[in-house]
Amino acid sequence: MPATFTELLPPTKSAPRSGLRWTPTGPGCGLLVIERPRAVATYAVAEFQTPWEGRAFHLVCLGGQSDAGAESYDVFAARNGQDHRCDCKGFSYGRGKPCKHVLAALALLANEWV
Numbered sequence: 001m002p003a004t005f006t007e008l009l010p011p012t013k014s015a016p017r018s019g020l021r022w023t024p025t026g027p028g029c030g031l032l033v034i035e036r037p038r039a040v041a042t043y044a045v046a047e048f049q050t051p052w053e054g055r056a057f058h059l060v061c062l063g064g065q066s067d068a069g070a071e072s073y074d075v076f077a078a079r080n081g082q083d084h085r086c087d088c089k090g091f092s093y094g095r096g097k098p099c100k101h102v103l104a105a106l107a108l109l110a111n112e113w114v
């Protein structure tokens with residue numbers, strides 16, 4: 001049974017209390033669970049190479065995501081701490097504000113879990 005790590009995510013308006021669980025399955029890979037008050041979403045995460053200055057992760061939706069039609073997201077955590085990106089609707093509607101996927105990726109990096 002692989003170890004699972006837990007962390008709180010910074011509060012946002014839509015999710016004042018949320019957290020994540022991370023179960024590493026290999027280098028740069030793992031199972032990510034984002035727990036929010038009304039939804040628990042699970043993703044298979046795999047880091048991939050990016051020419052951009054930062055780290056990039058492919059998140060495959062395994063269920064519970066707020067956009068029921070979504071299959072996967074590409075998430076980019078910029079080294080400069082500003083130019084993060086995500087494919088999800090929440091990110092495009094948020095006008096550059098980090099979505100939960102960006103926040104989760106930043107938490108994985110901050111904890112040196114990936």
Ligand SMILES: [Zn+2]
Nearest residue numbers: 086088099101
């Ligand atoms: Zn997102």
